[in-house]
Structure formats: structure tokens, C-alpha cells
Amino acid sequence: MKAPVSGLIPAPLAQLPWRVLFLVIAIGVSGWVVLFSAAGGSLTPWALRQATLFCAFLGLAIVLSRVTPRTLSRIALPGYVIVLVLLILVETLGAVRGGSQRWLDLGFIRLQPSEFMKPMIILAMAKFYDGLPQVEVRRFGPLVPAGILVGVPFLLVYLQPDLGTGLMILGGGVTVMFLAGTPLRIFIGAAMALGIAGPLAYNLLLHEYQRNRIAIFLNPEADPLGTGYHISQSKIAIGSGGLTGKGFLQGSQIHLDYLPEGHTDFAFATMVEEWGLIGGLAVIVAFMLLIRWGINVGLRANTRFERLTAGGLATAIFFYFAINLMMVMGLAPVVGIPLPFISYGSSAQMTVMICIGMLMSIDRQTRHAPGGGW
Structure with missing residues (x-):
């Protein structure tokens, strides 16, 4: 307009x-x-x-909206690291409410870092794949750093415990992997592995509630x-x-x-x-x-x-x-x-x-x- x-x-x-x-x-x-x-x-x-x-x-x-995409690209990985540090601080210093440890009490505000990780994981993953040649995306090697980028915040949020937010973070990261061109066979294999490990995860990893x-x-x-x-x-x-x-x-x-x-x-x-x-x-x-x-x-x-x-x-x-x-x-x-x-x-x-x-x-x-x- x-x-x-x-x-x-x-x-x-x-x-x-x-x-x-x-x-x-x-x-x-x-x-x-x-x-x-x-x-x-x-x-x-x-x-x-x-x-x-x-x-x-x-x-x-x-x-x-006035921040340029170039600036978003520059702050993607530093911002991801900052929010990741905040998630670690939640595990050590976080306030407990309703049986969950999800907040940092700063006195004037209660901060929930996991919410910032939802958009930040998307920026970080987009930055990571933007720096890869397209031919590398279809290889197995990049899955390791990409999996670490997504897996670490997911585990930290899961431990709070907050499975819903953790799944949102995981979903955001996996979406960028898919859009970047990661082969479909990787996702099919992961789905099959989850299906096999599902009963074990249900009994050992999930809380009773x-x-x-x-x-x-x-x-x-x-x-x-x-x-x-x-x-x-x-x-x-x-x-x-x-x-x-x-x-x-x-x-x-x-x-x-x-x-x-x-x-x-x-x-x-x-x-x-x-x-x-x-x-x-x-x-x-x-x-x-x-x-x-x-x-x-x-x-x-x-x-x-x-x-x-x-x-x-x-x-x-x-x-x-x-x-x-x-x-x-x-x-x-x-x-x-x-x-x-x-x-x-x-x-x-x-x-x-x-x-x-x-x-x-x-x-x-x-x-x-x-x-x-x-």
C-alpha cells in the first residue's frame, strides 16, 4: 500500500x-x-x-517490521545462544509455579524463556541452512549440528516439564529442515524410529500426568x-x-x-x-x-x-x-x-x-x- x-x-x-x-x-x-x-x-x-x-x-x-531481514539474519545465532543460556538459568534459578519450573523471576516481571525460543529456533535453523550449499543439505552430515540446535532446547524445556512447548520448538526446527530440502527418507526413518521407541518413551520418559x-x-x-x-x-x-x-x-x-x-x-x-x-x-x-x-x-x-x-x-x-x-x-x-x-x-x-x-x-x-x- x-x-x-x-x-x-x-x-x-x-x-x-x-x-x-x-x-x-x-x-x-x-x-x-x-x-x-x-x-x-x-x-x-x-x-x-x-x-x-x-x-x-x-x-x-x-x-x-522495521527491522530488516539482514539484521534478523545477523542476530539469529547470537539470539539463539542468549535464549539457550536463559533456559539453562531456568533449570538452576527458575521460579516454580504449579509444579513446573519455567520462569525467571526478575522482580518486575516473570520471564518465560521457552516462549522466545519458539521463533528463535526458526531464525537459527534458517540461518544454519542458509549457509549450507544446497547439495550439502541432502547429505547426512548437516543433520548432526541441526539435531543439536533443535534437540538441546527441546530437552531443556521438556525437563521443566513443558512437553507442549517443547514439541512446538521441535516442530519449528523440523519444519525449517523440511523446507530447506532435507530428504523425505530422513523424516520417514525418524517417524518409524519414534513409532518403535514410542512405548518405551511412554513408560520411561513421560510424567504420570x-x-x-x-x-x-x-x-x-x-x-x-x-x-x-x-x-x-x-x-x-x-x-x-x-x-x-x-x-x-x-x-x-x-x-x-x-x-x-x-x-x-x-x-x-x-x-x-x-x-x-x-x-x-x-x-x-x-x-x-x-x-x-x-x-x-x-x-x-x-x-x-x-x-x-x-x-x-x-x-x-x-x-x-x-x-x-x-x-x-x-x-x-x-x-x-x-x-x-x-x-x-x-x-x-x-x-x-x-x-x-x-x-x-x-x-x-x-x-x-x-x-x-x-
């Missing part, structure tokens, strides 16, 4: 992909409405804070009032919404406290109960349009690093969206992945806004001549 002739709007603002930003804002506003309803028609304690954080992180995304989540996913009715309660109540909320929903502030599952975590991980179920299938599909279409834009940014990108980064960032947003929806509908185990902009909380909002900001940076570089930015 070009700056208006009148010059009333500064060129950096006029150059932003406003259709995408309006789409993101629309998703965010729908999330505020869901949280307003979940609180019984009150802006506190969730909707107002969510809106404030959204605006702050949107500003962060716009700032990131993680094994329970898998068991309940396979048979939710086995313990409908215990570990299967979340999924059962989520399905009831989604199914009872019908085509058009029960109406704003009329969701019985959330307002009668049947649906646990109806403002966080299961916010989509809260929304569909009141907005119905039509409302749910509207949010799904909005996310798909956002992801489609990210993929198109990668397809138009000028350099290999930009293509790999854009594809990885778009996939990271897809993972958030797809895993949460599968989770609340009982199609995947409950792994604590929120739906960005809909679920209450700062972590997912921040991570996805960072992804959007970097995608806008690559998009700006594609649409405009080099120059400008930082």
Missing part, C-alpha cells in the same frame, strides 16, 4: 500490510469479547488486561469426572452451541463453572457455545487467512533465509492454532497450548506477534526496494 498523496500518514505506517493488521485486530477483539463473557460481563480480570497486552504486543510487531493425558485422549469416557473432565466438558460446550450459539453471555458451561480453564486453554469452547458453529468458523477462517498470508510472504521472499524464516514462522502460528483446536475438540491430548489472541495470557500473544512482526519485515523487504528500517 502506498502512502497517500496528502502525506498525512507517515510512509512507514502507510507501508504496513493493513489488511493483515485489521485481520489480527479482529481476532483480538473477538478474544476480548469471549473473555468479557467468561468473566460474567466484566472487563476484569481478563478482558481489559488482554486488550492492554494486545496493544502493547501489536506495537512490538510494528517495531519489528502426561501419560494420563494420552490415556484420556484415547478414551475420554474412562474417567469423565477426573482426568477426562476437561475434554468431556469442552465437547459438551462446543456441541451445545449448535449453529448460531446460545447467545452472548448465555453460555451455561462457563457461567455455571462446568468448563475448567474456559478463559485460557478452552476459550474456543467458551466462544463456540455462545457464538455457535458460525462464530467458530469465522475465527478459523481468520486464522487460515493469516497463515496463508505468512506462506505467501515466504513464496515471494528474495533470499533463502527469508523464505525459510517466513515458512517456519507461518507454520509456528499454524501449530498454535491447530493444536489448540484439536485439543479442545478431543482430537489431540491436552498439552496446554492456548489459542493466540483468544485465550487469556501474554505468552502466546507475545510469541505470535513476534512472528507477525518478522513476517511483516520480510514482506516489506519484498514489496519495497532495500533501504529504510534498521
Whole structure:
């Protein structure tokens, strides 16, 4: 979009992909409405804070859009090392909440380094493969350093324990490996190895609560009032919404406290109960349009690093969206992945806004001549 002739709007603002930003804002506003309803028609304690954080992180995304892809390439590996050090510090100095050691308490803020690793692993892997000749990508040698780059943060996050975030980090790294041209036989072999080692990992590596989540996913009715309660109540909320929903502030599952975590991980179920299938599909279409834009940014990108980064960032947003929806509908185990902009909380909002900001940076570089930015 070009700056208006009148010059009333500064060129950096006029150059932003406003259709995408309006789409993101629309998703965010729908999330505020869901949280307003979940609180019984009150802006506190969730909707107002969510809106404030959204605006702050949107500003962060716009700032990131002015950082050139060349700068992103330069900071990829140093940034990865810094976040990796923070993950190590979490293991030694981290604050414990809810039985998990995932945060660094800095006094004025609780920092969760694993969230920064989600986009950083994509940058680091894109930088690594950008420096390899294409003929080397198809050989076995690069798999070792690539596996270390992905495996070390995955293990550190798994030990917190946070399997959901660990899988997101692993998925981001593997996506870049695939997009870079790693032979398909490597992924098939890895899948077969995981299938063989799966029973052993289930019994020796997973915590008891993680094994329970898998068991309940396979048979939710086995313990409908215990570990299967979340999924059962989520399905009831989604199914009872019908085509058009029960109406704003009329969701019985959330307002009668049947649906646990109806403002966080299961916010989509809260929304569909009141907005119905039509409302749910509207949010799904909005996310798909956002992801489609990210993929198109990668397809138009000028350099290999930009293509790999854009594809990885778009996939990271897809993972958030797809895993949460599968989770609340009982199609995947409950792994604590929120739906960005809909679920209450700062972590997912921040991570996805960072992804959007970097995608806008690559998009700006594609649409405009080099120059400008930082």
C-alpha cells in the first residue's frame, strides 16, 4: 500500500500490510469479547488486561517490521545462544509455579524463556541452512549440528516439564529442515524410529500426568469426572452451541463453572457455545487467512533465509492454532497450548506477534526496494 498523496500518514505506517493488521485486530477483539463473557460481563480480570497486552504486543510487531531481514539474519545465532543460556538459568534459578519450573523471576516481571525460543529456533535453523550449499543439505552430515540446535532446547524445556512447548520448538526446527530440502527418507526413518521407541518413551520418559493425558485422549469416557473432565466438558460446550450459539453471555458451561480453564486453554469452547458453529468458523477462517498470508510472504521472499524464516514462522502460528483446536475438540491430548489472541495470557500473544512482526519485515523487504528500517 502506498502512502497517500496528502502525506498525512507517515510512509512507514502507510507501508504496513493493513489488511493483515485489521485481520489480527479482529481476532483480538473477538478474544476480548469471549473473555468479557467468561468473566460474567466484566472487563476484569481478563478482558481489559488482554486488550492492554494486545496493544502493547501489536506495537512490538510494528517495531519489528522495521527491522530488516539482514539484521534478523545477523542476530539469529547470537539470539539463539542468549535464549539457550536463559533456559539453562531456568533449570538452576527458575521460579516454580504449579509444579513446573519455567520462569525467571526478575522482580518486575516473570520471564518465560521457552516462549522466545519458539521463533528463535526458526531464525537459527534458517540461518544454519542458509549457509549450507544446497547439495550439502541432502547429505547426512548437516543433520548432526541441526539435531543439536533443535534437540538441546527441546530437552531443556521438556525437563521443566513443558512437553507442549517443547514439541512446538521441535516442530519449528523440523519444519525449517523440511523446507530447506532435507530428504523425505530422513523424516520417514525418524517417524518409524519414534513409532518403535514410542512405548518405551511412554513408560520411561513421560510424567504420570502426561501419560494420563494420552490415556484420556484415547478414551475420554474412562474417567469423565477426573482426568477426562476437561475434554468431556469442552465437547459438551462446543456441541451445545449448535449453529448460531446460545447467545452472548448465555453460555451455561462457563457461567455455571462446568468448563475448567474456559478463559485460557478452552476459550474456543467458551466462544463456540455462545457464538455457535458460525462464530467458530469465522475465527478459523481468520486464522487460515493469516497463515496463508505468512506462506505467501515466504513464496515471494528474495533470499533463502527469508523464505525459510517466513515458512517456519507461518507454520509456528499454524501449530498454535491447530493444536489448540484439536485439543479442545478431543482430537489431540491436552498439552496446554492456548489459542493466540483468544485465550487469556501474554505468552502466546507475545510469541505470535513476534512472528507477525518478522513476517511483516520480510514482506516489506519484498514489496519495497532495500533501504529504510534498521
